[in-house]
Amino acid sequence: MRVATAGGESGLSPERIGSVRAGRPAAFVAQLRRTPVAFAFAFVVLSTALATGAARGLEVQGALGWGRSTLQTPSAWWAAATSLTVPDSAVDAILSIALALTVLPIAERLLGSARTLVSMAVAGVTALVVGAAVQSILTGLPEVSEIATRETVLDPAIAISGAVLAASALASALWRRRIRVVAFAVLGMFALYAGDVDSWFRLIGALCGLGIGMLFARRAPHRPWHRSSTRETRSLIAAIVAVTAAGPIAALISGGGRGPLSMAAMSFAQFDQHLVDRCNADYTRLCDHQAALLVTRGAGPAILAVVPLVLLLLTAWGLRSGRRAAWMLGVVVNAAIAGLAVLSIAFGGVVFVDPDNGAAFEWGLWAVSSIGVPAGVLALLIITRRRFAVAAPRRAVRAMLGIVSAAFVACVLVFFLVESLFPKAFRVRPTAMDLLDEAVRRFVPPAFLQGVGELPYPHMGAGLAVYQWIGVAFWAVVIVAMLHVYRATRHPDDVEPHSATVYRSLLRRGAGTLSFLGTWPGNAHWISADLEASVAYRVVNGVALAVADPLCTSARAARTLREFADFAYGRGWTPVFYSIHEDYLPDLHAMGWHTVSVGEETVMRLGDLELTGSQWQKVRQPLNRAEREGMTAHWTRWQDLSASMAAQIVEISEQWVADRGLPEMGFTIGGVDELNDPDVVLLLAVDAQGRLQAVTSWMPWWERGAVTGWTLDFMRRREDAPNGVMEFLIAKAALLMKARGAAALSLSGAPLAGRPRPVPEGPAEVPTLARFLGWLATAMEPVYGFASLFRFKSKFHPEYRTLYLAYADPVTLPAVGSAVMRAYLPDASPREYLAAMRSIFAGAAGAQAEGRRR
Known part of the structure; x- marks a missing residue:
């Protein structure tokens, strides 16, 4: 039976799993010894957070002069050290410790402890000096906030950023690009949109780390890019689109942000506070619109305001896999955002805080962030449109359009019905045409409606709730429908x-x-x-x-x-x-690419096979006993079976599945349907009364047009069949195939059961995937008996040929694992999956109990 096996690269037998569990404390100590700088830095940050009160949420910024400031107002001589080790808030402490325990150990493994420490120190101090110099240069410029030029810096992530980017130079080609793209995308986003001083210092530290890494790698061999240019382009463009979406969200969360591109956030705010303030002194036609937004504000309208940004994040997700639907969505959303900015100028919706001092500079930043960025992304998408040619099936597109259309109609009807039933929610009673017009407007983010007039709006009750949330509900349906289209592929x-x-x-x-x-x-x-x-x-x-x-x-x-x-x-x-x-x-x-062992194929060489000697006694005895009892082996094909014999095969198979109470597996495990192939042969064990006791199927393999061997696939026996019937069939198959000139016979393998290997002395590092496969092997053994099947095949003294899973990207392993499970259980219902999971976890608990008893 050709099935997947999983021994893992570390040879995970039950004994091996037990040793891994017992060695977890020792493994932690080993990890601590391999990455002492990362653990020490996390401890230092935790200590300083507790000592300064940052861990308790106290304000630490500038306390005792610890933070590095401008060169014009130099700090104490030890401020360079404290700026890189003292967090300024509880959130900063948590994030810094998390980074120190996750990404910094990866950097330390690549660089080594000494070079990691050097990278952190050099990149951190350089970032402080360069950043302070820039602050001093910007001091006095009217366009730059005085707060930004004098703010001190306390951020341990600066040193971590430098070390991670330095380590990227020594990473593999895949991870080198990924580390740099993701790091600079995130750091650049916070610097350009949120704009706090710490964000800029982190970006400077990362740039310094990049230069340090190039020095470390100057003698290393060149590592070429392995992935295709198409996939590379998709990833980069997806990252750019994601940054343009997440940046304004970060600016909104940080109170508007102070970065050069932070003014883009004003297009996605629930209402414009500056315009509301101006309306108190000078009424314009936009004031009614802003007043309505202010009165009806809430969580629903706030979510609706950022829908364009959420759609851009959805676009980035689809662009990464080359989806044409994502490309079209990105084009529409960016065109709409750029068009909104142009219309805001036309309708007078652009308001600057300080028109007399630096207004031209402020207007330039607004134009770049609100018009230039989406226009640039739109141009980029158009130029690279051929990279995104993965089209969804027409049926999936039709289904999406149908769902979205039905959701739109349903939401409009619900809005119209509720607002009609609760007219007292309005101070000015709306007409039927007003409600219909307002129903359509509820699906549009408020910033897109500036200058378009304002209709009556509800102030309380169910009318206000529907007014606030009906648009959010519609866009939630749109997002789910788009995700379904992303997953749809042609058959x-x-x-x-x-x-x-x-x-x-x-x-x-x-x-x-x-x-x-x-x-x-x-x-x-x-x-x-x-x-x-x-x-x-x-x-x-x-x-x-x-x-x-x-x-x-x-x-x-x-x-x-x-x-x-x-x-x-x-x-x-x-x-x-x-x-x-x-x-x-x-x-x-x-x-x-990366590879991991997923099992061992068992192959019998037939050239000198005789079944003699003591090593073959466990096979020879069942063979001789079965022949004495009148058991015979019949070599045939499904097409040549009698109706009675075919019915018996189906009966045996159904009984085998029913005994387990779980779905029958597929993919690389054949069932009855796979027997009906003219190239597949069957070997049947029939007793003296003519009753079928067991059945095996054998798949051929060729060389230059001639069959040179056979592979065991389907293997079933009656519940009450005599012991040794399978040994009888396989031994007969081997002797018969040898007589017909076959060179070898493959017994295939057993799922999630691997060849035992010696357990190394002391704790050993086991890959995460291998540990999971080992746990799964132990857990599923009581359910399917894969390890028992594998041990059964070892009676035939086969050669072992390792089978591998090969993948390009470790990040895709969760999706790969899910796909493999779905492939093996393609027709399982949710109830059957739940039954399988219960059985697996029950098996795992039983295996743990058995291990404790031993």
């Missing part, structure tokens, strides 16, 4: 309609022991342009799971792997190679 059968025939022809040219799995229903087939290579795969939740080894010559292996990855990326899928052999690992590692 694999629609991608390459004639690929199954080509795959079968390449299979006969030469294939691996597991490649026949690619012929099963549910798999699609990528075919190379020259028809010389193919990969079987299935798409689950946006993950393209390639099944077994690709069909290609060894000389073409690297090219085939890259071409399939590009094919998947081009459609917005995450490519993964599942149950691939070690022959392909060098090419995968050259691509920058």
